[in-house]
Amino acid sequence: MFIAAVLNPCMSPPRRTAGRGGIKKGENDVSLTAHLPVLLAVGLFLVAAVSDLRERRIPNWVSLALLALYAALAIADPDKMLIWQSLLAGLCVFAVLFGLFHFGYMGGGDVKLWSVAAVLMGPHYVLPMLVLTTLTGLAIALPYYLSRLLMRVRLFTVWEWIPAWSIKQEKLPYGVAIAFGGSVCFALRMGAISL
Numbered sequence: 142m143f144i145a146a147v148l149n150p151c152m153s154p155p156r157r158t159a160g161r162g163g164i165k166k167g168e169n170d171v172s173l174t175a176h177l178p179v180l181l182a183v184g185l186f187l188v189a190a191v192s193d194l195r196e197r198r199i200p201n202w203v204s205l206a207l208l209a210l211y212a213a214l215a216i217a218d219p220d221k222m223l224i225w226q227s228l229l230a231g232l233c234v235f236a237v238l239f240g241l242f243h244f245g246y247m248g249g250g251d252v253k254l255w256s257v258a259a260v261l262m263g264p265h266y267v268l269p270m271l272v273l274t275t276l277t278g279l280a281i282a283l284p285y286y287l288s289r290l291l292m293r294v295r296l297f298t299v300w301e302w303i304p305a306w307s308i309k310q311e312k313l314p315y316g317v318a319i320a321f322g323g324s325v326c327f328a329l330r331m332g333a334i335s336l
Contacts, residue, residue: 179333181210182261186320189254193316199250204257211261223263230267231260251315258323266326274322278315285313 189203215222235256241247255274262270328334 176331176333178210178214179328179331182207182327183324185210186258186324189250190314190317190320193250193314193320197248197312197314199248199254199316201250201253204250204253207254207257207261211257223265226264227260227262230262230264231256234259234267234271247315248312251319254316254323255319258319258327261323262326262330266330269329270322270326273325274318277321278313278318281315281318282313 185203185206189199192203193199211222211227215224215227235252238247238252238255242249242252258270259267325334329336
């Protein structure tokens with residue numbers, strides 16, 4: 142219940158009202174074109190996650206494409222996208238994460254992806270995205286660092302479900318957590334899923 146309240150703070154799923162003939166045509170119609178922005182965003186987040194897993198690098202074009210997706214959505218419906226508030230949310234996230242980047246705790250690609258994801262989420266879904274991404278990052282970090290520690294003391298070689306090429310690199314692939322949190326919260330924001 143707590144996670145549902147954090148992830149879906151201000152939006153409830155649209156109510157379907159049945160009239161004389163059931164649901165009126167055009168009212169709460171869901172089509173592929175309505176979910177196209179969500180599918181594009183999830184695809185871009187997936188590219189970022191896979192790239193971060195394999196190369197520990199998130200391509201700049203992914204962050205730019207997500208920003209372009211936001212710009213297209215903002216042009217199409219400026220009231221829904223809350224342009225200034227979304228840009229401010231992204232700027233605030235960038236300011237905090239840039240400090241972590243400066244001291245070497247986070248990669249530059251992670252900072253850019255998380256900041257653009259904050260713009261995409263808007264002010265109402267930034268906090269839920271941060272919570273979900275942090276919890277996901279913790280779920281990734283615990284087995285990752287535990288396996289690295291156990292490899293150092295030579296108790297085992299590699300867990301079967303963690304690829305060896307992923308463990309050998311020093312940095313945690315935090316882009317995976319950002320991609321998961323961003324995908325879920327953007328789908329919630331756009332009404333593609335509901336809790």
